[in-house]
Amino acid sequence: MNFFEARNIWKSYAAHQALKDVTISVPEQSVYGLLGPNGAGKTTLIRIINQITAADRGEVLIGGKPLRPEHIHIIGYLPEERGLYKKMKVGEQALYLTRLKGIPRGEAEKRLKIWFKKFDILHWWNKKVEELSKGMQQKVQFIVTVLHKPKLLIFDEPFSGFDPINTQLLKEEILALRDEGATIIFSTHNMASVEEICDDIALIHRSEKILEGKVSEIRRRFSEQQYAIELMTEKTVDEIRPEGCKTLSAERDNGLVRLRVELTTADQPNHLLQELMKLGEIKHFHEIMPGMNDIFIRLVNENNPAKNNQSI
Amino acid sequence: MNKIWLIIQREYLTRVKKRSFIIMTILGPLLMAGVMILPVYLSQKSDKVYQLLVVDETGLFTDRIRDTRSLQFTSTEDPIAKARERARAERMDGVLYIMRESVTRVSAPIFFETQIGISNIEYIRSELQNILDEVQLLSEFGISKQELDTRKVRVNVGLIDNQTDSIGNPVELSILSLASGLVIYFFIFMFGSLVMRGVIEEKTSRIVEVIISSVRPFQLMMGKIIGVAMVGLTQFLLWIVFTMVIVGFVSVAFPESFSPDNLMQQQFTPPGNGVIPGENLAINPDVNPFLEGVYSLLDRIPLVSILFAFLFYFLFGYLMYSAMFAAIGSAVDNEADTQQFMLPVTIPMIFAIVMSSFIMNNPQGPVAFWLSIIPFTSPITMMMRIPFGVPLWELGLSMASLLLAFLVMTWLAGKIYRTGILMYGKKPTYRELWKWIRYSG
DSSP: EEEEEEEEEEEEETTTTEEEEEEEEETTTTTEEOOOOOSSSSSHHHHHHHHHSOSSSEEEEEEEEEEOGGGGGEEEEESSSSSOOTTTTTTHHHHHHHHHHHHHHHHHHHHHHHHHHHHTTTGGTTEEEEEHHHHHHHHHHHHHHTOOOOEEEEETTTTOOOOOHHHHHHHHHHHHHHHOOEEEEEEHHHHHHHHOOEEEEEEEEEEEEEEEEEEHHHHHOOOOOEEEEEOOOSOOGGOOOOEEEEEEEEEEEEEEEEEEEEEETTTOOOHHHHHHHHHHHEEEEEEEOOHHHHHHHHHHHHHOGGGGGGGO | HHHHHHHHHHHHHHHHHHHHHHHOOOOOOHHHHHHHHHHHHHHHHOOOOEEEEEEEESSSSSSSSSOOOSSSEEESSSHHHHHHHHHTTTSSSSSEEEEEEEEEHHHHHHEEEOOHHHHHHHHHHHHHHHHHHHHHHHHHHTOOHHHHHHHHEEEEEEEEETTOOOOOOHHHHHHHHHHHHHHHHHOOOOHHHHHHHHHHHHHHHHHHHHTTTSSSSHHHHHHHHHHHHHHHHHHHHHHHHHHHHHHHHHHHHHHHHHHHHHHHHOOOOOOOOOSGGGGSSOOOOOOOOHHHHHHHHHHHSHHHHHHHHHHHHHEEEEHHHHHHEEEEEEEHSSSGHHHHHHHHHHHHHHHHHTTEEEEEEETHHHHHHHHHHSSTTTHHHHHHHHGGGGOHHHHHHHHHHHHHHHHHHHHHHHHHHHTTTOSSSSSOOOHHHHHHHHHHO
C-alpha cells in the first residue's frame, strides 16, 4: 500500500516550469529516493509536500487522504538549507522547534533528553548553537526532525556536513525509523547511499519524472550483461576468447586471469560458464550490476537536448 | 494560534534578556528626561531677561506690573501698531498689549519677537489678575471677597507672533511637539530595523525553512512583529516607570518644590483668597526656578492624551512600517543589501521630520493636515500636532487611515515575505517584488 502519493503535480514560477505532471508513489514503511540533478524540481516537490508552497494542479495524498494543514504534525522535514538560531541555547532551541510541531513542553523535553542521551550530546544542552561545529548542529537538527514521531519523514541531503562515522550513525537511525513504521522520502546526490538505504527511487529531470521503481529492479533493468571473471589457467590472455561474448578487458596476474566480458547473445550466463570451464578453473564469476551513479548520469545525459550536453 | 504565541514568546524573551535591552531601559529615561529638561534648564540658566513693552489701553496697569528675574516691563504711550514696530526695531522681545475686551474680561495678547516660556506667561497672567483684583477691591469699596468672585473681571493672556500675526505657543509646546515626533520616529526606526534584522538572521542562518515547515510564513512574520512590538511596549512602560521613580526621588530630595501646597498654589491660584492681593504671588520665589519650569510645563500640557496618542501612533506606525521592514529583510541576503529598499520606506518618515518646524509654526495648516492624514507620515506629524490641539474628526480620520494602511501593507508584505525568505542568491529588483506579490499559493 502506498502511504504517500503525489498525482500529476504541476507547478510553475513566473517564467519557469518547476514541475511537469509529476506522479510519485511511496510505499508504506519504505525509503524512497528522490533523485535528480540540481534544479530539477526536487525541492519544489518537497516544499509542496510540506505545504510551504502549493501546487498549481495535482493531488497530494497522505495515507490515502488529501493533504491538509494538520498533516504538518505527522511530517518531519529536514531541509537542505537548514540552520539554527546561533545565539540560542541548544536545548532551548530544540524545545522551541519541537513545540512548534505541536508537542507539549513536558513531553518534548522528555523525548529530547532521550535522544540527546542516545547521541551522547546531553552536555550540549546549555551551550549556544554557535559554539557547536556544523556536524554537531546537524545532529541536533536531525533529532528535532524526528522527535514528534512523524509518519512521513523527508530528508533533503541529510548527510551533507557529516563525517563518515556520523553518516553511518545517521543511516542506521534512518533505517531504524523505517523499521519502526515511518515512511521516508530521501533526496540526495550521494548515489552510494541511495544503493545502501533506498528501497525505491524516482528520478526527476527537467521538471519531469523520467524513472521510477525498485532500486534492485532498476539496476537489473539497466544491466549491461557484463560479468567479472577470475580464471586459474596457463593459457595466454589472447587464447581466452569465450564464445558469445565480447571481451572488454583481460589481464594476467601470475596464474590468474581477470576478465571482463559483455554477453552478446542475450542472457546466457550459463553458456558462458560452460565455455569458461573448458579454459581453466573458475575462481570468481559475478554479474556487474550498474551503479545508481552510472544509471543517473546515463539517463540525465540521454534526456538532455544534444546542444546542452557539454554544460552538464 | 498556539504556534504564533510560541513565536511571540521566543521573539520577546530572547530580546528582553539581551544586555542591550537592559542598558537601553536604564539609559532611556535619562536620555528622555535630558531631552525634555535640558532646554527648560538652559532657558532658566541663561539669565535671559525678556524685555516687554507694555501698551495699556485700560490705564489700570501702567507701572504696576513688577519686574522679575526674567521679565522686564517698559510702559509706553505709543499706539499698539507703533509699539510693535518699535519692539522689532529695538530688538525687544515683545509687546504686552492690555485692553478691555468686555465688561467681564481683560484681554492681554503678547506680540512676541522671541519665544516665551509658560512660566513667564503664567506670571504675567497672575500678575495682571492680581492687580485687577486689587483695583476692583479698591475702586468698588466695600465689596466683599465673595462678591468679588462673582463679579470678577478675568484676564486672558495669549501669544501672537509679532512677525507673522499667527497665534503663538509657549516654547515648551514646541519642544514637546518636536520631542514626541522624534521619539516616534526613533521608536519606529529602532524596532522596525530590529524586525528586519531578525528576518535576515533567520534567512542567513537557514532556519527559516525548518520553521515554516511547522508554521505558515505569515504566522512567523506576524509573530516576530508582535513579539518585537511587545519588547517596545515593555521598554516604553519601563521608561515611564523609571522616569516616575526619578521624579519621585527628586521630589523626596527637594520636598519644598514638590509639596502639595506649592503645587496647588501654582496651578489654581485663586486670586484674592483672603490674602492681601499684592502678596499673593503665583510664583513662590523660593521655588527652585529650574524645577518650577519643568513643573509648569508638565502641568499645562495634556500629557495623558499625548501618552495615549503616542501609544496608538507608535503601535500602528510601527506595525505598518515593521511589516515593510520584514518584507525588505526577506528579500535580501544580508544587511548591506537593504539600502536600496530602505530608502523609499524611510523617505516619508524623514520628510515628516524635515517638515517639523514648518508644522510646528502652522499646526493647523493644510500641509500639517495632509501629512497627519497620510499614514506614512501621520505617526510623526500627528504626534507633533497633538500638543497644539487637533480637532477630533481629524484625529479619527488619521487613525482610521493608519489602521487601513497597516492592514494593506501587512497583506502586501506577507506576500513578499512568503516568497522572499526562500530565495537565496541574487538581489531582487522591484519588478521581481511585484511578481512575488502576484504569486498565488
